[in-house]
Each structure stands twice: as C-alpha cells, then as structure tokens.
Amino acid sequence: MDIRQLRYFVQIVDSGSLSKASRAFHIAQPALSQQIAKLEEQVGKPLLNRTHKGVTPTDNGLALYHHARFMLRQLDQALSIARSETAEVQGMVTVGLPATTVAAMGLPLVRRIRERYPGILLNVVEGMSGHIGHLMRMGQLDLAVLFSQELAPDVSVEALLSEELFLIIPEHSQLVAKDKSSVSTSEVADIPLILPTSSHGLRQRITAVFENRGLSTKVVAEIDSLSLLMDAVHDDIGATIKPIGAVMKEGGHGRAWRFLTFSDVSFRRRNFLHFLPPERLTTAAAMVAGELKQVARELTLQKKWPGFEPIGAPNREAIEKPAIIASK
Incomplete structure (x- = not known):
C-alpha cells in the first residue's frame, strides 16, 4: 500500500471534498481520484461516499481513516527521530x-x-x-x-x-453573608447562578445533586466560556459552582474571590x-x-x-x- 495514498485519503476525509484535498496537495483532482480508486481496489471495498455536497467515509473508510491517521503520525515521528542529530526523545x-x-x-x-x-x-x-x-x-x-x-x-x-466544587462569588458580593465559609444546597437554591449550558457534564452533575434533594437551581445565565463566566460572576450578576481551577484561570487579574464549601453534600469531581x-x-x-x-x-x-x-x-x-x- 502506497503511503501517499493514505495521506491523500486522510486529507480527503478531513477536507470533506476532493477538490479541497487536491488544492492542499497541489495535485490535479483526476489524479487524486485515480489514487483513491487504486486504494479502494487494494482494500476491496468502497471507502468514500460521493455526493454533490462532497465526500464522507463509508464504515470501512472510517475504520481505515482512524488507523491511517495513527500510522502516518507514527511514521512522521519516526522520520523526525531518524533525522535528528541527537538521541533525545522527539x-x-x-x-x-x-x-x-x-x-x-x-x-x-x-x-x-x-x-x-x-x-x-x-x-x-x-x-x-x-x-x-x-x-x-x-x-x-x-x-x-x-x-x-x-x-x-x-x-x-x-x-x-479529585477536585472539590465550590460556590464561588467575588469578595465584594453580598449574595452570601461575610461570616459564612460554607453553604447548604437549600441556601444555594435561592442564589442566582451562572452555569455552563445543559450539555456540559458539570451542569448535569449540579442539576442531579439539587434534584436529588427536591431542589432546583435559579440559573440566570448559561455560559460555556470560562473567562466570560468568571467575568459575569465578578460583575456580581450571579454566583457559580466550579472547582478552584476557575479561580486559578484568572491568572494575573488579581481579583479577590470567596469560595464556599457545601455543608450538606460531598461535592467533588x-x-x-x-x-x-x-x-x-x-x-x-x-x-x-x-x-x-x-x-x-x-x-x-x-x-x-x-x-x-x-x-x-x-x-x-x-x-x-x-x-x-x-x-x-
């Protein structure tokens, strides 16, 4: 099997188009089609579904695609190591x-x-x-x-x-009394929250914990961007439930935060x-x-x-x- 044919095939699947792949390799589209036809002949099964909208891999093509990507990456790394002047890991x-x-x-x-x-x-x-x-x-x-x-x-x-999940609010927030270092789920149910969207695993975990206690969350905004979410929390639009990494993400912003544990549930991820x-x-x-x-x-x-x-x-x-x- 020609390595070039595998490279062409992977590029076609990645591009979703024969014409885009031909431009990427600077090769005429008929010549590219001919190489793929030879590859399909060697495999003995069709590898691509061709429509007016582009190309998609068949089930056999998808299996070959995954293995081909790995093989090509291994080959490229082997060549890089062989060409190196040192024996260091590359x-x-x-x-x-x-x-x-x-x-x-x-x-x-x-x-x-x-x-x-x-x-x-x-x-x-x-x-x-x-x-x-x-x-x-x-x-x-x-x-x-x-x-x-x-x-x-x-x-x-x-x-x-394992990482603990906290209720996180800015230091200046009045959402939770200043003398409190922990909160219960029933208390948090009354606090406006900014959480990821429902497709996010963390959001599903939070929802499950509250529903298991017969509670619901008061979500005022759904944001999947961590930086925007933390900006909104710091602007006191609402609190959030996150691991401490959300605060570490702040980097050099120098903003002060309170992070409160949950008193009635072991909230870990x-x-x-x-x-x-x-x-x-x-x-x-x-x-x-x-x-x-x-x-x-x-x-x-x-x-x-x-x-x-x-x-x-x-x-x-x-x-x-x-x-x-x-x-x-």
Whole structure:
C-alpha cells in the first residue's frame, strides 16, 4: 500500500471534498481520484461516499481513516527521530485538557516538558470535556484529561485526582453573608447562578445533586466560556459552582474571590487521564503522560490551592481553607 495514498485519503476525509484535498496537495483532482480508486481496489471495498455536497467515509473508510491517521503520525515521528542529530526523545504529543484543568496544570506541564524533553513538541488542545472526549475517540489526541472513566474500549485510563466544587462569588458580593465559609444546597437554591449550558457534564452533575434533594437551581445565565463566566460572576450578576481551577484561570487579574464549601453534600469531581494503549503510545506521549501524572501529584501534595486530593483519599468533613482568595 502506497503511503501517499493514505495521506491523500486522510486529507480527503478531513477536507470533506476532493477538490479541497487536491488544492492542499497541489495535485490535479483526476489524479487524486485515480489514487483513491487504486486504494479502494487494494482494500476491496468502497471507502468514500460521493455526493454533490462532497465526500464522507463509508464504515470501512472510517475504520481505515482512524488507523491511517495513527500510522502516518507514527511514521512522521519516526522520520523526525531518524533525522535528528541527537538521541533525545522527539515527536509531537497532542493533549486535550478542559479549561479548568488547563488553569491548574497547563503551565506546569508545558514548563516541565520544555525543560526535560526539549525535543517534544507539546500540542495542548483546550475545550469542553465533551469535545475533548470526541477528539480522543476519533484518535486525534494522544492524551486527554476527562471527568468520566468511560470513553472507549480501546483507550486506557488512570485515575488522576479529585477536585472539590465550590460556590464561588467575588469578595465584594453580598449574595452570601461575610461570616459564612460554607453553604447548604437549600441556601444555594435561592442564589442566582451562572452555569455552563445543559450539555456540559458539570451542569448535569449540579442539576442531579439539587434534584436529588427536591431542589432546583435559579440559573440566570448559561455560559460555556470560562473567562466570560468568571467575568459575569465578578460583575456580581450571579454566583457559580466550579472547582478552584476557575479561580486559578484568572491568572494575573488579581481579583479577590470567596469560595464556599457545601455543608450538606460531598461535592467533588474526579479527573481521569485517558491515553492510547501501550502498544500504540509513542515514547514521547508516554513521557508526557508521566509528567502530567507528576504535575497532578504535586498539585495534591503542595496544598497551595484547596480542593485537590488524590482519588481514594479520605473524605474530610472539614477542610481548613481561607474564606477569600486573590487570583495570583
């Protein structure tokens, strides 16, 4: 099988069009069609559905597409290593991280990889957990941090850490009395909330917790952009329920926040590291996975930010924490 044919085929599926793929490769469309016809002849089955709107892969084509993407990435990395003048670990590693996870672990991970493995090109993709999970299932990521243990049967998973969910309001807010460091779900039911949209896993978890207690939330805005959501909360439009990563995301803004625990429910979210099985995981990706787990371990041990614990750690009823925190 000609490697060029696989590259052409992957590009066609990515483009959804023979004409777009031909322009990407600077090859005439009839010649491109001929190469795909030869590939289909070798496979013995049609790989593309051709319509006036473009092309989509058949079931067999989709299976080939996923494996071809992996094979081509492996080949490109092997060639890069072979051409290198040193024996250091090299290659591109694509990691999918939700926004709050990026805030907590993104910069430490990038710094560690740059310092320890300068030959690795780290590609960090930030997005909603549903989108990150989709990319992982499609084989477009080497690693991903998700809030569910279930993803796909051919993806390995390890527990990473657990994070507490807080009611977060700005320090100047009057929504909760100044002397309170915790709130009950019934109290929060009366507070205007700014939450992600209903398709977001965190929103579904929040809704379930309140409904199990016969309560509903007073949602005044639905925002899937973390930065806009936190701006709206700081503008005192409403409170939100998020892990401490939402405050860490503030970076250098220097805004002060109160984060209050829930007194009547253990409100935590687990983080899992998903990665390709060992036989498909590149050396570079394995190194990044190891560093990501180390960053998570340090985050739970340093206690610099509250709410992070190893999965399986004892659930403490009371955790000492300041009532106000300024983003750093």
